[in-house]
Amino acid sequence: GAGVSQSPSNKVTEKGKDVELRCDPISGHTALYWYRQSLGQGLEFLIYFQGNSAPDKSGLPSDRFSAERTGGSVSTLTIQRTQQEDSAVYLCASSLAGVQVPNQPQHFGDGTRLSIL
């Protein structure tokens, strides 16, 4: 389909390992967002990209978290030295962007379920 694609869908890893999560946005969507949902919680914003730049990184919980986006398309979220509290579903969303295109909904992928043992 033409929706937001995330991989892997599930990831189980040992505490202390690094993980990399991938997001492929809808074609033509220049805005890309990462959120996470911990058990019993709502969605928590992590980072936002406009093209390849990240105007808002305010939601990254620690310096173990980083993200990049290349070619205005695919994004990767990297978590270094994972901790058990990093266990969550990591969701990516994309939308049409720009001041000239206001009020565009964000469309989500199915997420990566990350479990840290």
Add this chain to the structure above:
Amino acid sequence: DQQVKQNSPSLSVQEGRISILNCDYTNSMFDYFLWYKKYPAEGPTFLISISSIKDKNEDGRFTVFLNKSAKHLSLHIVPSQPGDSAVYFCAASGFNSGNTPLVFGKGTRLSVIA
């Protein structure tokens, strides 16, 4: 402090009746509001949105009402169907763009009973 609140964690409704899901917000800078529906193991699916210049938006069985003075919005589903059973998230953003990060409520689990 939660800026978007969904005070009912769950709601149960008979098939064919109206479902009303509520959401309150505290930040007066929010000007674009959305409802998402989420099934288990899937990402949230966009349902309907409303800009702060409107007080109602309708799309088929789904209607969203916005009361800016009360900082309250609601989603009405009528008639409710068993396939509507899911978790519904209210979300808000500011600065008249809709492209800023969304602030989400914690969700309301709707069960439609046949």
